[in-house]
Amino acid sequence: MRVRVPKDLKAKLNAVAEERGEDTADVVRRFCEEGLNRHYAENNMDFIKVEIREALRDVLKPSVERLAKIGAKGSVSAGTAMYMLVESLGRQNLDVKDIYSRARIKSVESLRSKGDIDE
Template sequence: MKRLTVRLPEDVYNALASLSIRRKESIAVTIRRLLSQAISEEAAVDGKDVITDAVRRAMRDVLKPTEDRLAKLASKAARMAATATYLNTQVIGDLGRRDVLQIYNEARKRAAAYLREQDDEA
């Protein structure tokens, strides 16, 4: 064992002495035990941080292709929806309706209301 000399504030020394008496062990044994516990806990926290970072990196690597695919699908769906909107408006106009813009605006309002509704199936 190595010898170490440490100066402690009086209140810390008194608390240490009181703890030693309650545990029926010497102050040196109490100090060694507390230091070992603190070092173990600190190492566990450091290890936890390393593990957490590794898990996050692994999850990001696994989920990234799925996220990319979902983003591409959402973009494709948005383009298709815009195309369908344009075509529907064009067809309504080609059928001779003069209130195409009014029909379009009403459809947008109803679509927005539909999207705000709670999904009962969820």
């Protein structure tokens, strides 16, 4: 295959070849290959993104499911403890709504704090 290029481009290619100590033909081949690789990479970027997303989803799915199960178990345990406490406080004729409201406020404050439990 023969390719005609403008004189200024030929001079630049020759300069690169001389700088690298290579034949001009080798430099042209490498530049063509790099350009084609870049072209195909740009045109296939959507496909690559989909493949990466699917691979990440496959890798992360077990961890996400495990964390969801842990969260669900924690919620069930917290709910069980709350209802047992409400039942116990009710049997002692205490103001359950007021106690629950104050406890909830303290719990939210505790979750928002960045420090120790004592804060």
